[in-house]
Amino acid sequence: MKVTLEINFKLVLRWFLGLLLIWASISKLANVQDFYGSLLAYKLPLPDFFLRGTAMCLPWLELLCGLMLLAKVQIQAALTWAIILFSIFVLATGAAWGRGLDISCGCLDLSLLGLGSESELVKVMKSVSFAFFRALLLTVGAVYLFRQETKAAIAKVG
Secondary structure, three states, rough: EEEEEEHHHHHHHHHHHHHHHHHHHHHHHHHHHHHHEEEEEEEEOOOHHHHHHHHHHOOOOOOHHHHHHOOOOHHHHHHHHHHHHHHHHHHHHHHHHOOOOOOOOOOOOOOHHEEEEEEEEHHHHHHHHHHHHHHHHHHHHHHHHHHHHHHHHHHHOO
C-alpha cells in the first residue's frame, strides 16, 4: 500500500510540475512583451540584452521541461532544469520582496482560474511574497522528485 501511495504521489507531483511549467510558458509566450515588462519590474542588476533574451528563451525552456515531465522523457534532465529555474525564481522573488517591490510575479496567467482580477485571492497569488513561497515549494518538490528518480536509476543499475 505504501509503495502505491508513494508512486501515485510522485506521479501526481511530476504531472503537477509539468502542467505548471506548461501553463507558465504559455502565459509568457502569449505576450512576451508583458513578460519582458515583468522582468524589468524586478529591477535586477542585469543588462537589458540579457533580460530580452530571458523573455524570449525562458518560456520555451519551461515548455520543454513541462512536456518532458509529462511524457516521462529524460526526467532527470527536465528536473535539473526545473530546479535551476525554480531556484533562480526563489532568488529573484526573494530579492524583490526584500527590497519591498510591490510587483506581480509575472509567472502565470491567473485569468484562466476564472477569478476576478481584483479579487483578494488573485492579489495575494500575484504578490511577490506568495511567488517566493510558491517557488520555494516548487523547488523542494522538484528536488524530491530528482532524488527519487536518481534512487530509482541507481537501483536499476545495481
